[in-house]
Amino acid sequence: MNKNKLLRMDNIGIVVESLDNAIAFFEEIGLHLEGRMIVEGEWAGRVTGLGSQKAEIAMMVTPDGHSRLxxxxxxxxxxxxxxxxxxxxxxxxxxxxxxxxxxDEMVARLMKHGAQLVGEVVQFEDSYRLCYIRGTEGLLIGLAEEIGGKEV
Known part of the structure; x- marks a missing residue:
């Protein structure tokens, strides 16, 4: 029997109070707005289990085009x-x-948008500098800087 194979991860979803503020914050990180639309109706409620729903969504994409939020x-x-x-x-x-x-430059830019460090910027071995921030609406965001030739 053949096992069904994973093809890719399409996106991670986050619910926000202000779509405009969240878009601006993630654009500051470097994501690009791929599209924005209203999703509503009985079909959408059947997917989410919420019944009748109306939501506005914005799809943000990373510069390499491989990851979406x-x-x-x-x-x-x-x-x-x-x-x-x-x-x-x-x-x-x-x-x-x-x-x-x-x-350091990214944290400074995001702090101008209200972000706060959760702890500190720390170095992990000779590989990365890492931190967590609370971004727009208190969302937890991790940042990593490669310093040893590997990607996170």
Missing amino acids: ELSQFHTPSVIADHREAPVNALGYLRAMFTVEDI
């Missing part, structure tokens, strides 16, 4: 839970990690 702002139904301020060891908590060229 789907940002969603729900109009209906109302958001019922908020996990943004949960600590990094909370079950099911999500963070996105981005490799950047200059972590």
Whole structure:
């Protein structure tokens, strides 16, 4: 029997309060807006299990075109839970990690957009400099700078 094979990961989704603010923040990191649209109707509710829903989504893509982040702002139904301020060891908590060229420069730019360091920028062996930040709306974002010839 042949096993079904994974083809690719299409995207990671994050629900936000302000789509405009989230788009601006992720553009500052270096992602590009690929598209923006309203998703609504019975078919969408059948996929998500929410019934009738209306959400505006924005698809952000990395410069290499291989990774995407789907940002969603729900109009209906109302958001019922908020996990943004949960600590990094909370079950099911999500963070996105981005490799950047200059972590210090990126952190400084993002702080101008309200980002805050969670801990410190640290060095892992002779391979990476790493940090976590709380970005727009308190979203947890990881940043990594390659310093030893390997990618994260």
